[in-house]
Amino acid sequence: MKDNNSQKHKAIKILSESKDNKLVTHLNSCVHCGLCAESCIYYLTTKDEKFIPARKVNLISSLYQRYCTFTGKHFPFLTGARNLNEEIIDEMVDQLFGACTLCGRCNMHCSVGVDISYVVRAGRKMLSEMGFVPATLQSTVNAAIQTGNNMSIPVEEFTDTLSWLEEDLRDEVNDPHASIPLNVQNTNILYTLNPREPKFFPLSISAMAKIFYAAKEIWTLSTSMYDVTNYAYYTSNNNEAEVIAERLYNEMLKLKAKRCVLAECGHGSRAFRWEAPNYLRKSFPFEVITSVELLAEYISKGRIKLDKNLNKETITLHDPCNLVREGGIIEQQRYILRNAANNFIEMTPYGIDNFCCGGGGGQLSMSEYNERRMKIAEIKTEQIRKTGAAIVATPCHNCVDQLIQIDNKFKLGVKIKTLAEIVADAIVLE
Amino acid sequence: MTYYQLISLIAFLICFLSLSYHFFRLVRLGLPKDYSRKTGNLKSAVTYSFTGAMNPLKKESAYLHLPTYTAGILYHTGTFISIVLFFLFFFDIKLSYALRLILICVMIVSGISGIGIFIKRTMTKKLRLLSNPDDYISNLIVTVFQIFTLIVLFQESFIPYYFICAALLFLYLPLGKLKHSLYFFAARYHLGFYYGWRRVWPVKSNKQIK
Ligand code: SF4
Ligand code: SF4
Numbered sequence: 199m200k201d202n203n204s205q206k207h208k209a210i211k212i213l214s215e216s217k218d219n220k221l222v223t224h225l226n227s228c229v230h231c232g233l234c235a236e237s238c239i240y241y242l243t244t245k246d247e248k249f250i251p252a253r254k255v256n257l258i259s260s261l262y263q264r265y266c267t268f269t270g271k272h273f274p275f276l277t278g279a280r281n282l283n284e285e286i287i288d289e290m291v292d293q294l295f296g297a298c299t300l301c302g303r304c305n306m307h308c309s310v311g312v313d314i315s316y317v318v319r320a321g322r323k324m325l326s327e328m329g330f331v332p333a334t335l336q337s338t339v340n341a342a343i344q345t346g347n348n349m350s351i352p353v354e355e356f357t358d359t360l361s362w363l364e365e366d367l368r369d370e371v372n373d374p375h376a377s378i379p380l381n382v383q384n385t386n387i388l389y390t391l392n393p394r395e396p397k398f399f400p401l402s403i404s405a406m407a408k409i410f411y412a413a414k415e416i417w418t419l420s421t422s423m424y425d426v427t428n429y430a431y432y433t434s435n436n437n438e439a440e441v442i443a444e445r446l447y448n449e450m451l452k453l454k455a456k457r458c459v460l461a462e463c464g465h466g467s468r469a470f471r472w473e474a475p476n477y478l479r480k481s482f483p484f485e486v487i488t489s490v491e492l493l494a495e496y497i498s499k500g501r502i503k504l505d506k507n508l509n510k511e512t513i514t515l516h517d518p519c520n521l522v523r524e525g526g527i528i529e530q531q532r533y534i535l536r537n538a539a540n541n542f543i544e545m546t547p548y549g550i551d552n553f554c555c556g557g558g559g560g561q562l563s564m565s566e567y568n569e570r571r572m573k574i575a576e577i578k579t580e581q582i583r584k585t586g587a588a589i590v591a592t593p594c595h596n597c598v599d600q601l602i603q604i605d606n607k608f609k610l611g612v613k614i615k616t617l618a619e620i621v622a623d624a625i626v627l628e
Numbered sequence: 629m630t631y632y633q634l635i636s637l638i639a640f641l642i643c644f645l646s647l648s649y650h651f652f653r654l655v656r657l658g659l660p661k662d663y664s665r666k667t668g669n670l671k672s673a674v675t676y677s678f679t680g681a682m683n684p685l686k687k688e689s690a691y692l693h694l695p696t697y698t699a700g701i702l703y704h705t706g707t708f709i710s711i712v713l714f715f716l717f718f719f720d721i722k723l724s725y726a727l728r729l730i731l732i733c734v735m736i737v738s739g740i741s742g743i744g745i746f747i748k749r750t751m752t753k754k755l756r757l758l759s760n761p762d763d764y765i766s767n768l769i770v771t772v773f774q775i776f777t778l779i780v781l782f783q784e785s786f787i788p789y790y791f792i793c794a795a796l797l798f799l800y801l802p803l804g805k806l807k808h809s810l811y812f813f814a815a816r817y818h819l820g821f822y823y824g825w826r827r828v829w830p831v832k833s834n835k836q837i838k
Contacts, residue, residue, distance in 0.1 A: 219657035220822075223814040226650075229805055230758045233689035233696065247757045256758065269762075269803045277804055278760030307688040309700070310808065311677065311815040313822065472826065475663035482665070526667055526827035550828060 206282050209324040213262045220313065221320055225262045227312045228255050234314065237307040239553055239574040240297050251304035251314045254293050257286065258321040291330050294321040296567045299574075300432070301519040301554035323434035331433045338429045338563045342442055347425040349393040357421060359396045360403070367407050371627055378407050381453065382418035388455035389417055389489075390426035390446065390470075392463040392595035399595065402462070405622035406489065412625050413501040417459075423449040426466035428474075432560035436477055443474035450484050457485045459492050462616045464518030464594035465558065468525055488521065490593045493621055494530035497537050504624040509539040513620065514587035516545070516578070516601060517552040518594035531593055534617055538624040539591075545581040553577045555592075557600025572607055575600065579608040593617045632791035633718060639795035640714075646802030647810050654814055659821075666825050673824020677816045680830060696748065699741040706738020707770055710777040714794055717780060717787065728781050735778040742771030762804035770806070773797045 216222055230252060235241045240249035247253065256278070263270030263279035270279030280286050302315045325331060331339075342348040357380070364378045379385070389410075395403050410417050423445045430439035450458050460467045467488045475482055496502045515535060521527045528549055535542040545552065556575040561567060578601070582590055590601055590612050601614045629637070684690035690697040709731065716723065723731070746767045749755045776790045800806065823829035 217657055219654055219814075220660055220818045222657065223654065223811055223818055227808055227811040227815040229808050230755070230760075230763050231689070231696075231700070232752075232755045232758050233693050235754060236692050237688045247754050250754065250758060252758055273803075275761060276765075277762045305819065306681075309687065309689040309697075310812055311681075311819040313815075313819060472664045475665075479663060481663050486665070523828060524826070526823075528828070528832070550831065 205328045209327045210261070210265050210282060212320060212324050212327060213258070214266045220316065224255075224313050224317050225259045227310050228252055228259060229310060230256075231309050233309045234304045234307060234312075237304045239299070239301070239303075239556065239577050240570075243574050243576050244570075248289075248293060249297050251298075251308075252312075254298055254321070255312060255314055255317045257290050257293060258317050258324070261286070261324075287325070287328065287330060290321055290325055291332065294318050294325065295332050295335065295560070295564065296570065299519070299554045299556060299559035299561055301558055302523045303519070303551075303554065306523065306550065319434045322432070323436070326433050326435040331435070332564050332566065334565055335429065335433060335560045335563045338560075339433055339435070339438055339442075342425060342427065342429060343438060346423060346445070347393040348427050348429060349397050351393055351396055353421050356396050356424075359400055360419070363400055363404050363407065366404055367411065370404075370408060371411055373411075376407075376411050378403070379418040380421055383452075384454050385416045385418045386456050387415060387417040387459050387492075388450055388453055388457070389419055389424075389459050389461065390466070391419070391424045391461045392427055392466060393425050394595045394599065395461065399598070399616075402595070402616045402618055405616070405618040406461075408622045408625060409493065409496065409502060409618060412503075412627055413496045415501075418453060418455065420449050420453060426461045426463045426470065428466060428469035429560060429563065431465060431469040431473055432563075439469065439473070440477040443470060443477045446470060447474065447478060447482065450482075455484065457487060460486065460488045462489055462593040462595060462618060464520035464525075464596060467527075468520040472525065488525070488527055488593070490521065490527050490530045490534070490617060493617060494533050497534060497621075502621070503626045503628065504538050504621065505626050506538055506540050506624055508624045508626075509620055510541070511539075511588040512541045512543060512586065513539045513589040513591050513615075514543050514545055514582065514585040515548070516555060516582075516590055516592040516597055517549060518592060518597050519552070519554050519558055521593060522552065523550045527593075531591075531617060534621060535591060538617075538621050543585050543587060545585055553581060555597045555600045555604065557596050557603075562596055562599055571600075572603065575604045575607070579604050579610065582610055582612060583608075587612060589613045589615055589620075591615050591617055591620055630788070630791075632788045632795075636714075636718070636791040636795040636798070639798035643798035643801050647807070650802075650807060650810055660818065662825055664825070668824045668827030668829070670821060670824040673829040674817055674820030676830035677820025677823070681816075681819075686831070696745070699744050702738050703741040703745060703770075706735055706741070706774050709734060709738075710774050713777055713781075717790070723781075732778060732781050735774055735781065739771060739774045739778055742767065742774055746771060765800065766804055766806050769797050769800055 234251040238251050260278050260280040261282055263277045269277050298318050300315045304314045338348050341350045360378050368374055368376045428439055428442045471486045555578045556571050561571045598614050605612055749759055773793050776793045779786045780790045
C-alpha cells in the first residue's frame with residue numbers, strides 16, 4: 199500500500215461518516231440476484247464473472263459492511279464483509295477504474311434500483327483518497343489543473359489554430375467579416391471546447407463557427423478557459439473537480455455571458471451542467487446548456503436553414519451515456535438529424551437503453567486497459583454494423599475518438615462525425 | 629398469550645425497532661440536495677420509478693430472465709402474504725375454507741419458487757461467486773417460513789413451531805440483506821429523484837421522441 203493507515207482511515211470515512219442518504223441506501227440495497235450481468239458490456243463481451251456490476255458494488259459494500267454495520271463488525275463471514283487491505287485495493291482499481299465506463303446502463307435495469315455507477319464512483323473516491331488513481335488518468339487531471347486544459351495546449355498554439363480556422367471560415371461563407379470571437383464580454387454565449395478539437399479535430403470548431411455565423415449569434419470563445427472536460431469527475435476527486443469547474447464558472451462571470459454552451463462532450467456536459475453546481479455548492483446565475491440543445495433550438499426557431507439533401511448518406515446515431523441516460527438529452531439529437539440528413543436510422547437498442555461505446559469512465563485515458571476497452575467495443579461494433587450506415591453521428595468527442603478506433607480495428611468503413619459537422623454540412627446560407 | 633406467541637412478538641418488536649432505526653437514519657440524513665437546475669418533474673419520475681420502470685418489459689433483469697423474474701415475483705408475493713398471515717394467526721382470526729384453499733395454492737407456488745431460487749444460487753457459478761452465507765440463509769429462512777405457513781394452513785397443531793420459525797425470521801431480518809424490504813423503497817425513490825431531476829424519467833414513448 200502506498201501510504202499509511204491515515205489514508206486508509208480517510209477512505210473508510212467516506213463510508214462511515216457518509217451523510218449521503220443515497221450512498222447509504224444503495225450500499226444496503228443489492229440482493230445479489232445477479233440479474234444485472236447482461237446489462238453490462240464488460241460481462242457481455244467477456245463472460246468473466248468478476249465484471250458483473252453487482253460484483254463491483256460488492257467491493258464497496260463489503261467494506262461498508264465491515265466498518266459500518268453491526269453484522270459486518272461482529273460476524274464478517276456472514277455478509278462477506280472484508281478488511282481494507284492491498285488485496286481488495288488491487289481488485290478495486292482493476293474493477294472500478296479498469297472495468298466500468300460509468301455508463302449507468304446497469305442502474306436502469308437492476309431489479310432493485312441500485313445506482314451501481316454511483317457506488318462505483320464512491321469506490322473511485324476511496325481509491326483517490328488513498329492515492330490509487332491510475333497514473334494515466336490522474337495525469338489528464340493534472341494537465342487540466344496545471345495548464346487550464348487537459349491536453350496542455352499553450353495559448354499561442356490555440357490562438358494560432360483559431361486564426362487559421364477563422365480564415366477558412368471567411369472563405370467558406372464568403373464574408374471577410376466572419377469571425378471566431380475571442381474573450382468578448384457581454385455575449386449571448388460563451389462556447390466551450392473539448393481540447394481534442396483544437397488538437398485533433400479543428401473541423402468541428404469550424405462547423406460550430408459556421409453555425410453561429412448562420413444563426414447570427416453573438417458569441418465568444420475564451421482563450422484562458424475553454425476546456426469543457428473535467429476528468430476529476432472520473433477520478434471522483436471532488437476537490438480537483440471543484441477547481442476545474444470553478445474556472446469555467448469564473449470565466450462565465452468575468453465575460454458576463456448569458457449562456458454557457460457546452461461543446462459536444464458527454465462527460466464534460468455532465469460534469470458542468472449537473473455536477474459542477476454541486477461541487478461548488480451553489481446554483482449558477484447563468485444558463486448552462488449543451489450544444490445539442492442549442493442546435494435543436496436554432497433549427498426549431500428557424501435561425502438556421504438546412505437542406506437535408508446535402509447529407510445524402512445513411513446516418514446512424516450513437517447516444518453518449520452521459521448526455522442521454524445521465525443527462526436527459528434524448529430527443530434533441532434525433533430532431534437535429536431528422537432535419538439535417540436525408541436518411542437517419544436508429545441503432546438497436548438506442549436512447550436510454552443504448553450501449554456505451556467503451557470509451558467512457560476515463561477509459562480512453564487509461565492506456566493500461568486498452569485491450570479491454572477494445573474488447574467491450576464489440577457490442578457497439580455490431581450495433582453499427584447492423585444499421586448499414588455510412589456515417590455514425592455522435593455528440594461527444596470522447597465517443598468520436600473511441601468510434602474512430604472501433605472503425606479502424608473492426609474495419610467498419612464508416613465515417614464518424616459530430617452533430618455540428620452534420621448540421622454545418624446541411625446549412626444553407628442566405 | 630402462549631409462550632411461543634410471546635417469543636414471536638418480542639422478535640417482531642426487535643425487528644420493527646431495528647428497521648425503524650434504519651428508516652429514521654435515512655430520514656435524518658434528509659432528502660437529496662441538488663444545486664443544478666432541474667429540468668424534469670420529480671413527482672412523476674418517482675411515481676414512474678415505482679410503476680412504469682418496474683414494468684418487466686422495460687427491465688432487462690426481467691425480460692432477459694423471465695423464469696427467474698417470475699419466480700422472484702411469486703416468492704415475494706408469498707412472503708408478503710406470509711407476513712399478513714402471521715398477524716392473522718397471531719390474533720387467531722379464522723379464515724374461510726375457500727380462502728385457505730387459495731392461500732395454500734399460492735404458498736405452494738411461492739415455496740417452490742423459493743426453493744428454485746435457492747437451487748439456482750447454489751448451482752450457478754455466476755451466482756455462487758456473488759453470494760455470501762447471508763444470501764443462502766436469507767433465502768432459506770424465508771422459504772422455510774413460507775413452508776411453515778403452508779403447513780399451518782393445513783394443520784393448526786403445527787402453530788408452536790410456526791411461531792418459533794417466525795421469531796427466527798424476525799430476529800435475522802435486520803442482520804443481512806433482508807433489510808432490502810426497507811431499502812428497496814429508498815433505492816427506487818433515489819433512482820426516481822435522480823432521473824426525474826434530469827428529465828430522463830418518466831421515459832417517453834418512441835412516438836414522443838420526434
Ligand atoms: S456502469 Fe456500465 S460499465 Fe459500469 S458496471 Fe454498470 S453497465 Fe457495466
Ligand atoms: S440486479 Fe441489482 S440487486 Fe440484483 S445483483 Fe445486480 S445490482 Fe444487485
